[in-house]
Amino acid sequence: MASPTLFLDFVDQNSDKFISRLGEAVAIPSISGDGSRRPDVFRMSAWLDGQLKQLGVTTKLVDLGKHVMDGQELPLPPAILGRIGDDPKKKTVLVYGHYDVQPANKSDGWDTEPFQLVVDEKTGRLIGRGSTDDKGPILGWLNVLEAHKALGIELPVNMRFCFEGMEENGSEGLDDLIKSEVAKGKDGWFHGVDCVCISDNYWLNSRTPCITYGLRGLVYFKLTVSGPARDLHSGVFGRMVHEPMTDLIQLMSKLVASDGTILIPGVDDMVSVADAEERAIYEKLDYSVKDVEEAVGAPITLSDDKVSVIMGRMRMPSLSLHGIEGAFYGAGAKTVIPASVSGKFSIRIVPPQTPEKIEPLVVQYVQQEFAKLKSKNKLKIENLHDGRPWIADYKHWNYEAARRATEAIYKRSPDLTREGGSIPVTLTFAESLGVNVLLLPMGRGDDGAHSTNEKLDRSNFIEGSKLLGTYLYEVAAVKA
Ligand code: BES
Ligand code: MN
Ligand code: MN
Secondary structure (H helix, E strand, O other), rough: OOOOOOHHHHHHHHHHHHHHHHHHOOOOOOOOOOOHHHHHHHHHHHHHHHHHOOOOOOEEOOOOHHHHHEOEEOOOOOOEEHHHHHHOOOOOOEEEEOOOOOOOOOHHHOOOOOOOOEEEEOOOOEEEOOOOOOHHHHHHHHHHHHHHHHHHHOOOEEEEEEOOHHHHHHHOOOOHHHHHHHHHHHHHHOOOOOEEEOOOOOOOOOOOOOOEEOOOOEEEEEEEEOOOOOEHHHHOOOOOOOOOOHHHHHHHHEEOOOOEOOOOOOOOOHHHOOHHHHHHHHHOOOHHEEEEEEHHHOOOOOOOOOOHHHHHHHOOOOEEEEEOOOOOOOOOOOOEEEEEEEEEEEEEEEEEEEEEHHHHHHHHHHHHHHHHHOOOEEEEEEEEEEEEEEEEEOOHHHHHHHHHHHHHHHHHOOOOEOOOOOOOOOHHHHHHOOOOOOOOOOOOOOOOOOOOEEEEHHHHHHHHHHHHHHHHHHHHHHOO
């Protein structure tokens, strides 16, 4: 059952209005990872709550308590639960999204102000932080609601919403909320949900839509090496004392090889080798080494073999070094010996890996390697946050509905993909609700989520809104 033409036309006719609403959302710098922006994350929750209410959604803002970030105690932004429709004859779809975004400063290399949505008429790009991750997709759902309200047509399904403001920071507090709602049984917010749809990932390339059935998990570590009671002058103390930075660099150099191999014993070994049948799945995808080169802006793939490059993201674990806190950073040539430095790295994990299996391997290895340095400095290892990997049954009717919707809107079959990124709550929904979860992306592979000049193409926003609406109709029509 395709979407009514009226709905599709409404989306086209109101595209400018929808884009200006995206502009409003982007203008609120709801950066969850920056303590000083916490009031903006709250402002964003109020804005989104207001929009939902206006569109006829009943909402409940759930206080998730407080947390400590970088030594500062902060209130967690609320989860926004919403519901519209209670027709027992209809299926019930739960939609998840996040209203927080990554940090962005013009000085990072943006061509435009990151928190001011720029509509580039020439390229059709809507440029701004959060445009694709994840404000554009969230607003896609609002567009669907608005069209139905304005046209006076009933939604084809009952809808439930769960929006959070801490996703970019490990979704703190959300798992507990979901579990406690589920524990309420019939009175819980998610009671009666038949399937979940999350629009928070991207096409593989910039041509072919996809639907996604897997995500990698994540374990994020912080290694702190401390020694002197204060920063030292390297001319005065150099070669007299153990230097924390020297030790830390040694440790960090032993985690991953330049070819991507994870050097922590036991981590790579946990994952099976792909057989010919599995390789064939990746071979079929509309994705090439050239696409990767274009997306990253340089010819630097780990291999020239398409399948091994794709598998690196979709079915292999990876370890990335992210940064060193406390090190000298910036202009000039300061001759300091930093007193305490923290190296941050994370491991993306795939089944059958879990944070519980990975963490002890990492801790033991790092401690062993530190002992070999014979340093008198102190080492501390912390797990900042983690999440398990997730894989769904893509033969489920939920995927069938998404495939049909994609074919209706884009006139082609979607690629079936696994993602390298993480959305920690996905597995929680799948397990605690016991229903199928689908990832239905709006944006393209070159959108630059988390990067400078993040964008969403106008056509992806508009056709993507139609896609989300059409998906609801296909869910209503498909045989469960
Ligand atoms: N939208 C992404 C998840 C994602 C990333 C999907 C790449 C597909 C490809 C999400 O907002 C995100 O950035 N997640 C974090 C989670 C982490 C902080 C636990 C991530 O993957 O780094
Ligand atoms: Mn996201
Ligand atoms: Mn993100």
